[in-house]
Amino acid sequence: MLFTSIIFACFFTVFFLLHWCVFSGNVRLQNLLVLAGSYLFYAWWDWHFVFLLIGSSLLNYLLGIGIYKTKNEKYRSLLLWIGLAQGLGCLLFFKYFNFFLQSFTGDFAALHIILPLGISFYTFRTLSYLLDIKHRKVEPATDWVVFFSYVSFFPSLISGPIDRPGLLMPQLVNKRIFNSAQASDGLRQILWGLFKKIVIADNSATFTNDVFAHYHTLPASALLFAMFLFTIQVYADFSGYSDIAIGLASLLGFKITRNFNYPFFAQNIADFWRRWHISLTGWMTDYVFTPLSVYFRDYGKWGLTLAILINFTLIGIWHGANWTFIFFGFLNGCLFIPLIIRGTLNKKKKVQQRPFRTFLNMAGMFLLLMFTFLIFRADSLAMAFDCYRKLFSVSLFSAFPITEKVNMAAALIAIIIMFWAEWKQRDKQHALQIEFVQKRPVRMLIYYGLVCFILVFSATNITDFVYFKF
Numbered sequence: 002m003l004f005t006s007i008i009f010a011c012f013f014t015v016f017f018l019l020h021w022c023v024f025s026g027n028v029r030l031q032n033l034l035v036l037a038g039s040y041l042f043y044a045w046w047d048w049h050f051v052f053l054l055i056g057s058s059l060l061n062y063l064l065g066i067g068i069y070k071t072k073n074e075k076y077r078s079l080l081l082w083i084g085l086a087q088g089l090g091c092l093l094f095f096k097y098f099n100f101f102l103q104s105f106t107g108d109f110a111a112l113h114i115i116l117p118l119g120i121s122f123y124t125f126r127t128l129s130y131l132l133d134i135k136h137r138k139v140e141p142a143t144d145w146v147v148f149f150s151y152v153s154f155f156p157s158l159i160s161g162p163i164d165r166p167g168l169l170m171p172q173l174v175n176k177r178i179f180n181s182a183q184a185s186d187g188l189r190q191i192l193w194g195l196f197k198k199i200v201i202a203d204n205s206a207t208f209t210n211d212v213f214a215h216y217h218t219l220p221a222s223a224l225l226f227a228m229f230l231f232t233i234q235v236y237a238d239f240s241g242y243s244d245i246a247i248g249l250a251s252l253l254g255f256k257i258t259r260n261f262n263y264p265f266f267a268q269n270i271a272d273f274w275r276r277w278h279i280s281l282t283g284w285m286t287d288y289v290f291t292p293l294s295v296y297f298r299d300y301g302k303w304g305l306t307l308a309i310l311i312n313f314t315l316i317g318i319w320h321g322a323n324w325t326f327i328f329f330g331f332l333n334g335c336l337f338i339p340l341i342i343r344g345t346l347n348k349k350k351k352v353q354q355r356p357f358r359t360f361l362n363m364a365g366m367f368l369l370l371m372f373t374f375l376i377f378r379a380d381s382l383a384m385a386f387d388c389y390r391k392l393f394s395v396s397l398f399s400a401f402p403i404t405e406k407v408n409m410a411a412a413l414i415a416i417i418i419m420f421w422a423e424w425k426q427r428d429k430q431h432a433l434q435i436e437f438v439q440k441r442p443v444r445m446l447i448y449y450g451l452v453c454f455i456l457v458f459s460a461t462n463i464t465d466f467v468y469f470k471f
Contacts, residue, residue, distance in 0.1 A: 002045040004245045032146045039155035050117040058152045061127040065141035084131040088124045100322030119159040130166045147173045156249040160468040162258035162280035177254035187251025189433035194244030202238035203460035204412035205230040223401035228371045238467045268362040270336040310334040329376045411458035
């Protein structure tokens with residue numbers, strides 16, 4: 002049930018009406034609706050894995066209560082390790098079992114293991130829940146419906162954001178009142194997310210998928226253009242999903258984690274990762290990097306470097322069972338080393354100062370992303386290095402064919418609109434917070450224009466969201 006499908010639009014319309022018209026004023030019934038709707042949403046993909054989701058929720062609910070109530074520190078640690086073993090064990094089995102055995106045995110025949118949708122996201126929710134209880138940052142849920150709804154909250158179940166218990170669970174406990182301003186803003190954010198996903202990401206995918214499938218027969222210029230488009234595609238796709246998820250939650254009266262803060266305006270690699278997939282990088286910073294940096298603090302910059310390399314290698318592994326993701330994470334960690342050496346790791350630059358230097362930093366950062374995201378996109382490291390070699394051929398200056406030229410032209414125009422709107426709105430939560438446009442007819446014209454863009458220039462083949470496979 003894709004966010005971009007008619008089926009989901011019907012599902013959410015019914016859900017919205019039940020949530021606010023039938024069960025309004027009764028928070029427990031609303032939460033039961035959230036839980037039932039989330040399981041229906043998840044079961045639409047494969048009902049078998051709903052039992053894994055329920056089992057994981059039940060175990061972590063009981064463990065959370067046990068960790069909080071017991072006074073015996075060893076027993077508390079044991080309960081925590083049981084939860085960590087269950088969560089990480091499921092990830093290792095479903096996501097990495099074949100990868101590790103094939104990597105270290107070579108001739109091992111892969112098992113047919115289906116990756117449960119969203120397992121990386123909801124597992125990190127349960128892990129943060131147990132860790133926060135262990136460190137007395139939150140109290141466990143006393144109502145199982147609240148906790149189960151927190152784990153399975155359908156707007157962010159499949160591809161995040163990864164909400165922490167301290168943010169989402171109190172909103173499930175407290176009474177929700179319909180806020181028309183919040184709902185209107187949610188609709189605008191959904192529209193912006195659909196525009197990025199359908200017009201930019203899906204049309205770009207038509208070209209990039211073809212190029213990466215046949216790069217060896219195409220000129221290097223086509224590969225370079227595909228690298229440019231893919232960098233934008235993965236952002237438009239993933240941030241588009243996050244915008245839709247946040248907008249859907251807003252319509253239901255929830256505020257969930259912001260996942261992107263205009264990352265293409267980053268001034269350096271550290272700034273980029275503060276803006277990109279914020280819920281994941283924040284999670285890894287709090288639960289992995291910070292403990293490691295404390296553990297290695299006696300080693301100065303060497304210890305800080307090691308902590309960052311481990312942290313980003315794990316971020317790479319989180320994305321999938323492929324050496325490309327591991328190398329992608331490790332490479333991003335290596336890019337932090339110059340900042341560590343210069344002592345500017347935590348220094349934030351203001352984009353308003355020195356406009357030309359700001360533009361050069363952003364352009365250089367985008368070029369760097371193009372070359373690193375090639376590894377992210379490649380099927381193997383051999384393919385990635387082959388692509389790098391191809392870029393140094395004379396065919397870099399050759400013309401290349403483009404199919405579906407009208408949709409590609411529309412995608413390029415939409416990319417320009419996206420960059421302009423997000424730059425102008427860089428101090429806002431999303432690009433369609435256009436309160437500065439005081440005349441209502443002008444605002445409506447902008448909204449209708451985006452709707453027409455989506456309807457007219459939607460790609461021939463609507464693709465899954467990129468992060469569904471993670």
